[in-house]
Amino acid sequence: xxxxxxxxxxxEVPKRYxxxxxxxxxxxxCTGGGPPFVRCGRKVxxxxxxxxxxxxxxxxxxxxxxxxxxxxxxxxxxVKPRAQKPPRAASHEDKRADExxxxxxxxxxxxxxxx
Numbered sequence: 001x002x003x004x005x006x007x008x009x010x011x012e013v014p015k016r017y018x019x020x021x022x023x024x025x026x027x028x029x030c031t032g033g034g035p036p037f038v039r040c041g042r043k044v045x046x047x048x049x050x051x052x053x054x055x056x057x058x059x060x061x062x063x064x065x066x067x068x069x070x071x072x073x074x075x076x077x078x079v080k081p082r083a084q085k086p087p088r089a090a091s092h093e094d095k096r097a098d099e100x101x102x103x104x105x106x107x108x109x110x111x112x113x114x115x
Contacts, residue, residue, distance in 0.1 A: 013046055
């Protein structure tokens with residue numbers, strides 16, 4: 001860190017970069033994908049040099065260009081195995097539908113109909 005590298009509080013970042021909103025920065029601190037931040041107790045700040053470096057990493061040439069960060073994330077994702085979803089448990093509606101089908105089948109059998 002340089003001696004003249006100021007740290008901006010979250011509410012100060014939109015004053016310098018109006019397209020980086022306070023709520024968006026707060027969300028990205030939880031979900032990832034935003035600029036690096038520093039924390040001291042409850043206070044959160046962004047080094048000006050980190051913000052500028054993060055903006056440089058996210059340059060795009062066209063609106064369809066995913067940018068270098070997307071390529072980096074895609075490369076990291078291709079290395080990790082994809083997590084399997086656990087099997088879905090039968091819902092209350094599924095059980096009621098099964099019970100209804102069984103009841104209709106019993107009625108047909110009792111009435112002498114075919115199944």
